[in-house]
Amino acid sequence: MIPGQFEYHAPSTLDEALALLAEHGSDARVLAGGQSLIPLMKLRLASPGVLVDLNGVGSLSGIEEAAGQLRIGAMTRHSALERSELIASRYPLIADAAAVIADPLVRNRGTTGGSLAHADPAGDRGSGMTALGAEGGVAGPGGERTLSIDELLLDPFMTTLDEGEILTEVRVPQPTDGSGGAYEKLERKVGDFATAAVAVQITRSNGSCSAAGIGLTAVGPTTIRASEAEDSLLGSSLDEEALRTAAELAAAASDPAADLRGSEEYKRDMVRVLTLRALRRAVERAGG
Known part of the structure; x- marks a missing residue:
């Protein structure tokens, strides 16, 4: 048509x-x-x-670190994040997610802001930004405001953007030493929407976990923050027992619906498996 x-x-x-x-x-x-x-x-x-x-609005594209934040213009393509040396070296969670979004055609055209504003619960961008503690810069008829990604994503395909507002950029806190992140996705075939996916970002300080973020994809009406799983990691040594406990809590936080991709029980179990994998990779990247 x-x-x-x-x-x-x-x-x-x-x-x-x-x-x-x-x-x-x-x-x-x-x-x-x-x-x-x-x-x-x-x-x-x-x-x-x-x-x-918006493709002619140059101010909406770009990747830069400034004033303690990574700033990603809303019109920045997924492929630009996938290829960026800065992203790969300091924000591997973002690079992981960019690499598994659909196919090269979509990654070359699709944008960070467009993906977030579309608010697809199976999209690969929201959970990573949730885990990273990101926020969105918004411009509209009433001026500018800032929303956390948790606040932005409201329901399936719904955001808290008001009429006439534009998501202009995404801001991610710069990681400190001892930080690491990872994104693990289960899909039926390469380029498919996620059956389930998990984003993890952790920081280790003086031998224990000082910060943790865990976001879940495609297992609820919108991106889910696994708060209890995050809290369970704080103060731990990020040993295997702590990671397994967090994985169980992340699975419990999921709210999947049965469909052609699997039953509720199957998806919940996959959240547990994917969380454990992502945590192990994040700890390794953090130098653990």
Whole structure:
């Protein structure tokens, strides 16, 4: 099928984009990489009257560390994160997730901000940003504000962005020495949506765990933070027993639904397995 008729705008600045959204209201949709919106439009499941294409807004792309944060522009492609030496060396969790998002075509076009704003519970970006304690910079008619990724992701395909707002960047705290992260994904075939996936970020200080983040993908209505599993790791030596305990707690935190990819019991068990794998890799990367 082909999309319905729509009006197309290609602003070159963020202010122009915001003005267009304000002018057209609920009839307008933002176009980022188009890897989710365009297929929906072709199926007539989405029929915006106006598309505001952000690909010409240069200020929304880029990867840099500054003022104690990693700043990722919302229009930064998944493939850019996959290829970045900075990401690979200091934020391996982000690199892990980028490498298993769909296929090269999607990674070359899809964007970090678009993926988060789409809020697919099976998407590979949300849980990693949750585990990393990331936040999103948002611009809109009321000015700028900041949301944690936990606050941003509301329900399946729903965020807390208000009408006329744009997610402009993602900010991740710079890791300290002794930090490591990993992303483990179970999929039926390469490029498939996750049956289940787990993101882990840990920090070891003076021989014990001083910080831990665990995010779960595709086992609930939105990304899940496994808070009890995180808490169980704090103060531990990150030995095998501590990792196994955290994995059990992460599985208990999941809320999977049975579908063609597996039963609730199977998915919950896979969360346990994937969490343990991710924790082991994260500890190894942290120098443990």
